[in-house]
Amino acid sequence: MSEQVIKVNHLSKAFGKHVVLRDIDFSVSTGDVTCIIGSSGSGKSTLLRCLNLLETPTTGEILYHGENIADAHTDAPAYRAKVGMVFQSFNLFNNMSVLKNCMIGQIKVMKKDAESAKASALAYLEKVGMAPYINAKPRQLSGGQKQRVAIARALAMEPEVLLFDEPTSALDPQMVGEVLDVMKQLASEGLTMIIVTHEMAFARDVSNRVVYMADGVIEESGDPAQIFTNPQNQKTKEFLSRFMRG
Amino acid sequence: MPQDFFGRIVYLIQTRGGSYVMGAVNTMIIALVSTFIGCVIGFAVGIVQTIPIEKKDHVVKKAVLHAVRFILGAYVEIFRGTPMMAQAMFIYFGSSAVFGINMSMWFAAFFIVSINTGAYMAETVRGGILSIDPGQTEGAKAIGMTHVQTMLYVILPQALRNIMPQIGNNLIINIKDTCVLSVIGIVELFYATKSVAGALYTYFESFAIAMVIYFILTFTCSRLLRLWEKKMDGNDNYDLATTDTLTHTSGLYSYKEKKKEEDE
Numbered sequence: 117m118s119e120q121v122i123k124v125n126h127l128s129k130a131f132g133k134h135v136v137l138r139d140i141d142f143s144v145s146t147g148d149v150t151c152i153i154g155s156s157g158s159g160k161s162t163l164l165r166c167l168n169l170l171e172t173p174t175t176g177e178i179l180y181h182g183e184n185i186a187d188a189h190t191d192a193p194a195y196r197a198k199v200g201m202v203f204q205s206f207n208l209f210n211n212m213s214v215l216k217n218c219m220i221g222q223i224k225v226m227k228k229d230a231e232s233a234k235a236s237a238l239a240y241l242e243k244v245g246m247a248p249y250i251n252a253k254p255r256q257l258s259g260g261q262k263q264r265v266a267i268a269r270a271l272a273m274e275p276e277v278l279l280f281d282e283p284t285s286a287l288d289p290q291m292v293g294e295v296l297d298v299m300k301q302l303a304s305e306g307l308t309m310i311i312v313t314h315e316m317a318f319a320r321d322v323s324n325r326v327v328y329m330a331d332g333v334i335e336e337s338g339d340p341a342q343i344f345t346n347p348q349n350q351k352t353k354e355f356l357s358r359f360m361r362g
Numbered sequence: 363m364p365q366d367f368f369g370r371i372v373y374l375i376q377t378r379g380g381s382y383v384m385g386a387v388n389t390m391i392i393a394l395v396s397t398f399i400g401c402v403i404g405f406a407v408g409i410v411q412t413i414p415i416e417k418k419d420h421v422v423k424k425a426v427l428h429a430v431r432f433i434l435g436a437y438v439e440i441f442r443g444t445p446m447m448a449q450a451m452f453i454y455f456g457s458s459a460v461f462g463i464n465m466s467m468w469f470a471a472f473f474i475v476s477i478n479t480g481a482y483m484a485e486t487v488r489g490g491i492l493s494i495d496p497g498q499t500e501g502a503k504a505i506g507m508t509h510v511q512t513m514l515y516v517i518l519p520q521a522l523r524n525i526m527p528q529i530g531n532n533l534i535i536n537i538k539d540t541c542v543l544s545v546i547g548i549v550e551l552f553y554a555t556k557s558v559a560g561a562l563y564t565y566f567e568s569f570a571i572a573m574v575i576y577f578i579l580t581f582t583c584s585r586l587l588r589l590w591e592k593k594m595d596g597n598d599n600y601d602l603a604t605t606d607t608l609t610h611t612s613g614l615y616s617y618k619e620k621k622k623e624e625d626e
């Protein structure tokens with residue numbers, strides 16, 4: 117039995133009067149690959165951003181190894197160094213080369229020396245197939261290349277959990293594959309991942325759990341085979357049939 | 363003294379060249395030092411103005427931040443909204459009349475120009491910081507960087523690059539505007555020129571020389587800054603770190619049109 121890393125209890129989030137997440141319960145164990153699916157505006161990004169403390173939950177707990185990190189006393193930067201995030205819009209540092217992008221966090225946050233930071237940055241860039249581009253600036257890369265660098269940057273922090281918010285949604289179709297391939301490889305290596313995605317085939321084939329959200333509520337969650345072939349919830353059925361039709 | 367225009371110019375340069383050089387040197391010292399200090403002030407104020415105030419922050423921190431912002435806002439508005447020449451008179455003569463402080467002329471000069479530049483730069487820096495897309499801030503947060511680290515390594519270097527043209531603009535304005543300091547007795551280029559003109563009754567020729575000097579100073583500075591900007595931008599191409607020559611052809615193009623979007 118693998119260890120529980122993140123456990124969310126009764127999490128709610130409101131922006132002013134607008135309630136975006138309602139009473140979310142959810143947990144992730146080491147090695148889990150969880151895909152969160154759902155229509156636009158259902159609160160998937162907000163949930164992920166809460167998990168990374170980019171948003172502060174209104175009520176509820178987020179337990180990280182049993183410790184509630186959703187209260188005000190948490191050292192958010194230290195926590196984020198362990199729970200990384202990859203964004204739809206890449207969010208690379210435009211003033212730094214590819215290599216520097218992958219080194220800065222190791223040096224400034226993990227306090228590694230430049231040499232070992234460089235060595236591990238190179239190793240992760242190699243892994244995502246971006247090693248030849250270490251001297252390039254983000255503006256000189258294609259979307260798929262940027263996203264692979266962003267993944268390498270996140271991996272270089274040696275995170276325990278990696279969150280992905282629609283990592284392929286901003287990419288041209290021919291670049292989606294190269295990013296998904298990297299993520300597939302990470303999954304097979306046992307990295308714990310929570311992935312918000314509209315790539316249903318990826319969710320079905322790679323994840324070991326699928327969470328379907330609608331209107332700020334988790335409507336259904338479970339084994340991908342079951343969710344995709346035999347959804348129990350009416351909303352899940354409708355969502356999936358819309359998606360499968362195209 | 364020669365009677366023709368060019369003869370007089372040559373004569374002035376030969377006999378009073380030292381005054382012009384002195385004046386120009388003083389002008390440049392005040393302009394450069396004050397632009398630098400002004401930028402430091404501008405960055406400090408701009409950074410404070412953009413510190414995010416979050417709901418969960420302590421009440422005291424919020425109150426202090428709001429108070430400091432109000433004061434800084436007032437500083438910016440007052441110094442931008444009144445003429446520097448009036449400020450120079452008011453501060454230099456007022457400080458001794460009202461507070462009994464005897465500022466040295468030079469201190470007053472640096473103070474007045476710096477504080478004015480700071481007021482303008484504060485807004486520029488604030489804009490420069492806000493122009494960097496918040497995604498990069500989130501990217502930095504997501505790898506565990508603190509607000510200060512994010513500012514220092516990600517946001518400010520880009521903001522600085524983006525506002526370089528404005529810094530250059532301010533330097534050029536300062537080179538020209540130091541002439542208002544002649545009202546408190548600083549012997550900068552304008553003062554020096556006026557003295558020569560008055561003593562020899564050669565207003566036209568004296569100011570012709572001054573105009574040329576001012577232009578050379580401003581033009582040189584603007585070109586040098588342009589070069590510096592180019593240098594900050596770095597190379598437009600990059601070398602693929604590989605020995606596999608096949609990949610060279612596929613990797614060497616840069617995405618120019620995307621660059622434009624990101625710079626905005």
Ligand SMILES: Nc1ncnc2c1ncn2[C@@H]1O[C@H](COP(=O)(O)OP(=O)(O)OP(=O)(O)O)[C@@H](O)[C@H]1O
Pocket residue numbers: 131134136154155156157158159160161162163
């Ligand atoms: N900072 C914010 N302030 C106010 N409302 C917000 C904010 N962020 C998100 N929302 C609202 O929360 C709701 C859920 O947004 P969220 O981005 O989490 O949806 P999503 O499921 O990720 O959608 P998509 O698939 O389009 O990315 C939306 O109605 C959105 O308008």
Ligand SMILES: [Mg+2]
Pocket residue numbers: 160161162281282
């Ligand atoms: Mg989203």
